[in-house]
Structures are given as structure tokens and as C-alpha cells.
Amino acid sequence: MASKQSANTESRGHTAPVPPEPHENPTVGIAPSREENIGQKRLADFDLEGRVFIVTGGARGLGLSLAEALVETGGKVYCLDREERPDEDWNEAARRAERCGGSLHYCQQDVQDTEGLDKTIEAIADKHQQLDGVIAAAGVQQICPAMKYTHEDITRIMDINYTGVMMTASAAARQMFKYKCHGSMCFIASMSGQVANKGLISPVYNSSKAAVIQLARNLAMEWSPIRKDGTGGIRVNCISPGHILTPMVLKNFEEVPGLREKWEAANMMGRLAETTEFKGAALFLLSNASSFMTGSNLIIDGGHTSW
Template sequence: MTHPAPVDVPTRDLFRLDGRTILLSGGAGAVGLCVGKAILESGGDIVLLDVAQSPNAAQWEDIEETAKINNTKAFYYQADVTEAETIPPLFDRIREDVRFPLRGLVACAGISGEGDAVDYDINVFRKILDVNVTGTFLVAQAVGRDMHRANVTGSIVLIASMSGWVSNRGINTSAYNASKSALHQLTRSLAAEWGHPQNTFPGSTPSDTNPNPSMEPRKAYPPIRVNSLSPGHIETPISEAARKRGLTDEWARQNMLGRVSQVQEFRAPCLFLLGEGSSYMTGADLRVDGGHCAW
């Protein structure tokens, strides 16, 4: 049986996230903090994960003040998303601390590295894929398990990039581009698995990942929607080096709006994908790039 459409949700509530906890990996970064604050303002509680031991003090104070004003809650945990063995016990802690089940994920954790392909350090290449792809999968997997455990619907947003659609003109970032293209495919694959039990044939062929496959029908769970969001170039504190090289001005000339985006411009797209306003959207990529890829 399919999950019913939320046709009775008032229009004013299509972007609301009341009674939900949303997890953000890379939560101490510019996008994570900005989107996290927007979630608090929309009625949701947030869990921020980041490799940093603690968030910036002034920014965290702003987050806590926002939570207080909106009667919401914010939690922060230090975590390396690539350390698979630490993820389950971390989620056990989170489950004990939060007041509402996890109903959403915004996977922001990611790194890049410029370098010519013929000289690219293979260890750096592997690290970028490990953080951007494997780390994203591990967090999405843990969130999916938690949603199944709580028997709730949910929405997962993987922060990809327009660089998963096109190569970055004038800057050599083959590992980053490959990783973001992989997130587009990971989005489609998870959306297919978690949208409806009939999306997967019964049983499976024996393999290293599934040595003793069952032929029983898979257990039915409420649907988890999975979409990706592909930003264009974003003005953030870490783009200072790009500004000094004149790259920011060049990037602005490469899109239809003639400017680089601001982190605040990704609040509404994330809220849309997390909330009931996008209830019939899954397996899709929402490209917010100022028309960069359409030119």
C-alpha cells in the first residue's frame, strides 16, 4: 500500500517542520549553519554533526538564541563521517538526546582540492571520495535506519553541486567533480530503495555484501524521499583564496545572473525539499546555479 498524499496540509504549513528532528552533516560550515537556523525558524529541531570539535562560539550562540525564540532545540556532536564504526554509537546517543524522531537529513559535509589530473595525489583523490561519497552514504544509511526504526516518513537532501553536471571551467577539480556526480546517482539509488517496497525484486543474488539472501518479501516502511540539491558557486569564508585570484569575478560572468550565490539563498530550497511542499518529489536533483548549467 502506498503512503497517502498530504493533501490536507494547509498551504502555510508546506514548509513547516514542526515535531521533526533534522540532522545536518557538515553542520559547522557556512551552509550547514545557515540552513540549520532556517530549520529552527520553521519549527524543527536540529542535530549538527561536524569534524570540528565545536562550532564557532558566536555562531553557536546565534543558533541557540534562534532555537529559544522559536521553541526549538539544537544539538551539536563532533563526528568524522568517514569513520564507519563510530556512526552507530553516535546515533544511539542522538536518539537518547532528541525529543522528536529523525525525519530529515541535509548532508553538507564535503571537501575539494584543486590539481592537475596528471599530477593528482592519489591519496588526496581517495580522501575526497571518502568524505564526499562514502561519508555521505554512511550518514544517509544511519538516518535511513533510524527512520525505519521509528516507522516514520522522512526526507533526505544530499548537497551535490552543479559540478556533478558540468566540469568547472578553468579550474581542475576532477576528484570533486566525480564525487558530486556520484551523489546524483546515490540520490537516485537510495530514492528507489526507500520509496516503496515494490521497487526492489524479492530476494537477491548471493554476493559478498549479501551472502545469505532471503527470498521473503522486504518489510514495508513509510517512504523516505531522497533528493539532491546542486548549488552553483557560493560566496563563503573559505572562498577567500578564490577571490584573491580573481576567480569569483570570473565565476560571476559564467552564469545568467552575473553574480555568485550567497549561503542564505539555499534556505528555501532545503526547506522545500525537507517539507511537505515537495511530497511528490524523490530521486531528483534541484539545481540552484543562477543558470550556470543552462547557458
């Protein structure tokens, strides 16, 4: 198989691309400087004033909470979602954003529409002449026994949960390379990418999240080094939440009686998470506070996967 692939590459007259060597392209210049008097400004490493971010799946739930974390520290945040208009909570978040020095904007954009997604992200970057980071939080779930999944079911879930993340990251990276922005990306994976969910049959969702974790590692390898022309320097990490009280999970509880109690008993804290409990992690990963972190998966699950 390897020799055939090599022959095909040669026949097209192309040289196979290779990732940049980190030791030849070190990611320097993004760590906080010793000359910066951090003590004069509280939590300066987390300051996002003047930076521009995109959050997919930002109309409600976890995506909206993570967007708020960036806004509250001065970021200009664009929430992308397929809904015609965002949840009522989004309007309140936008009002609070004005008091925090940041700004919150909404764009109707389905991550499955890759051409439209690319144009939307390009327009945002061109407007500000920069793009500093992305949180890819758009995702769907389907409870279904493995033998009853159709090809269409699988394609739809993977198209949103995996391909949507890949296309969001690629579109954003093109703009970050264009404007030579050394920023950060955070993919919302799940502890379900590492373990099966007790009491819930969702093999395709779980598989898609495992794929997202692996995708982050590979994009981190490719984009973290800074090239000679100043491009690159994009850190890529994941957050893998445990069970959260989101609209999607509340729907699961309606479909599977007793599931909430089962999940609450499955972690070390005896409860499920609120969306607000992931804001600090998102801020950490999108700010200078995590300047030496890339290709990692931050598990926040109340101890679920620790026993």
C-alpha cells in the first residue's frame, strides 16, 4: 500500500508535504515577557483586550458560556451557529459584554456549509485585519443502537462533529496565517472520546469526539511552529468535558429515564456540570496563560474517568 501511494504521488509530479521541524521553527515570542510588569495589572496573562475570536455553536449552551469568558476579558467574539437567531440567554450575554469592555456578535452560519463558513470567517478577519483564536463547540448527538444507524445518520454526525471542526480550524488558520497572528484554537471534544457513556448508546458521537482529540494533536504539530515568514505559532488544544447540563443533555434525560441519576453517581462529585464551569479553562487555553501548551487534551469531568 505504501509503495502504491508513493507511486501515485510521483505520477502527479507533487512532493508530499511534511510538517515543519519545530527545532528549526521554534515558537518564540508568544510567552509573556519578563519586561512586562505583571504585578501592575491583575491577571495580565488572561487579558484579551483587542483580540478577535470565533466560537462555533455559540447560540446557546456551552458555546455561549465559553464565548462569554472571552468577552469578559476584553475580547471581540463572533458566535457562529446554524440557528436563525440565538437563544434568549445570548441577548443578555451581549448586554453584559458591553460592561466588560468586550463585544459579542452573532452570525448565522452552519459549519456544514464549508464555502459559507470560509467566507464568514474571512470577512470577520478582514474587518479587523486579524484573527486571534477559535473555539469549535458545534456538535450534535444521536441515541441509536449501532445496528440501526444508517449511512446518512453517520454522515450527518461526523459532518458536524468532526468535519465541521476541521473546516472551521482550516478556515481560521488561513486567516491567521494571512495576518500572521500567533493565536490559539480550542476544540470541544468530550470524555466520551476516551470512554463509553454508561447508560447511553451513542457510538458515532463518541467516535467523533475521539477523532477531534486526535485532530487537535495533528494540527498542533503542523501549525505550532513559527515559519521564517512569521506565519504559524497557532496552538491547538482540546477540552474534554464530562456530563454537562446543556439543552442536548436535558433532551437525553427525557429520552432515557433514570439517566441523570446514573450519571450523577458515576463521577466523584456526585453531580453534573454547569456550562459556566468551563469558562476558566477556555480563557486559559485562548490566552497567554497557556503559552507553552499545545496538542493537549484538558479533561474536566468531575473525576468520572479517574476511577
